[in-house]
Amino acid sequence: MSLAYNLTSSYALVVELDVRHLRVVCAIADTGSVRKAALQLGMTQPSLTTQLHRIERTIGGALFTREQTGSQPTALGHSVLSRARPILTEMAALVSSARQEAAGGERKRLRIGSVGSRAVPGWLRRVRERCADVDPAIHIDISAIALLRMVADDELDLAFVHESEGFPLRLPPGAEHRVLVAREPRFVALSDRHPAAARPVVHLADLAQDTWMVDPAADHEYAALRRIFREAGLDPRVVQVRDHATAAELVASGEAVRPCQPTSAAAPGTAVRPLHGDPLAVRLLLIWRPGALATGAPDALHADLRAAYIDLARVNPAYLSWLLQHNRSLLHLLGPPLELSAVPTRSGTQRSDERPERNGDRPHSAD
Known part of the structure; x- marks a missing residue:
């Protein structure tokens, strides 16, 4: 099976697992439970449970934890899902294209x-x-x-x-x-046990003693991080980790923190917070x-x-709150004001018709 998906660590995933296994993992994540996933896939729950255990043995770790709210992906599960979804998307496109060609369509x-x-x-x-x-x-x-x-x-x-x-x-x-x-803005992912995780906005100085991680394949991420530390008069340790599963585990364990997209979902054991001043x-x-x-x-x-x-x-409440304060030109596209009326902010709940202004704010805009 050859796919146009070039994350190096995905190759082993494709070799060891077939598409059916990836659909199982995604179905459990999407439905939130093994029982619902089994119904969606037309399988019995015991059969799906057995298959999930087989998949986890192949990968070498648990992909989900059972909680009162259902099955939640582990840090390793999030990593596998981030690779599995593009693969399934590409496979769906491949099958659809082949069927069109077979039917004489173009x-x-x-x-x-x-x-x-x-x-x-x-x-x-x-x-x-x-x-x-x-x-x-x-x-x-x-x-x-x-x-x-x-x-x-x-x-x-x-x-x-x-x-x-x-x-x-x-x-x-x-x-x-x-x-x-x-x-x-880039937010920061850190352990939910980190003292700074208790605050809605994190200062760089709060993380000066932490080890920071970046992906060496991400253009300029290391240089950009070093620049803001230099401007802030800080010199934390920065390491380069390419494997996302390892990076997620290090963050959850409190061994390191890392910059992330503001739309990122917090993995189990982690918190995602904005950085003060959006440096x-x-x-x-x-x-x-x-x-x-x-x-x-x-x-x-x-x-x-x-x-x-x-x-x-x-x-994403954290990012939605940030947009409410800093980028209304994008935020107004979200829909009626009622959708924004109860977004939590640092000072409590802010109404959608309030327009906060802060000295020194940089202009934010969206095309």
Whole structure:
């Protein structure tokens, strides 16, 4: 089985597990229980439980914990799910494309590249729902530079990338782009037992004695982190860890902290918090080659991606609260004011018609 999904650590996952196993893991995560997943998959609960145990033995660790609220993914489970979902998306596209070809139909191929983002599955779903004659294929890479190189080499039609603040990307000659979010803050993931986790906003100084982790494959992440520490007069230890499962375990155990996307879901044993003053940020861009997309397609693709991104903000209280205070130009797209009337803030509950202003705030905008 060959898939257009190039996270190195995913290769072993594909070799050891087949697509049915990945569907089992995703079904349990989506439904929240083995019983409901068994009904969804047309299996008996004992049979699905046995299969889950077999999968966990193959991987070498527990993927779910049983709680009163149902089955919750462990840190390892979150790591496997982040790899399994793109694989299943690509497999669904492959099967759909093959069926269309066998039936004599012709679908337009759309080659999409993206850095890792929880918005991608919702983006692809919207593209398929809007354009039945389009067959999107996703290529995930943590490196924006690598994705832009593929756009320049005509291996991708467009790419969704992050640009670290202070480290501008070099776009391919003649490439066009749209801004999704002009300045997205980086939050921090830390153990839920860390003293700073008890506060809604974390100061860098609170984490000065902690070990920080970055992914060495993430463009400029290490340099950007070092820069903000230097500007703050701090010098914490920074290590580079590529394996996401190991990184998640280190955070949950309290051995390290790491920057993360504000749309990130907190893994078991961890908390996700904004950094005071938002010192670390990225710009989110959609980039494409001239002539690669039909007239009007960039606007439609940008709208689909923005809708998927906003869906994540709806269900993330910490990020929704941050947007309420800092980026109303994106926030107004969430819908009626009633949806924002009970968003928790540092000073309690803030109404949607209040407009806080702080001295020194940087302007935030969305295209």
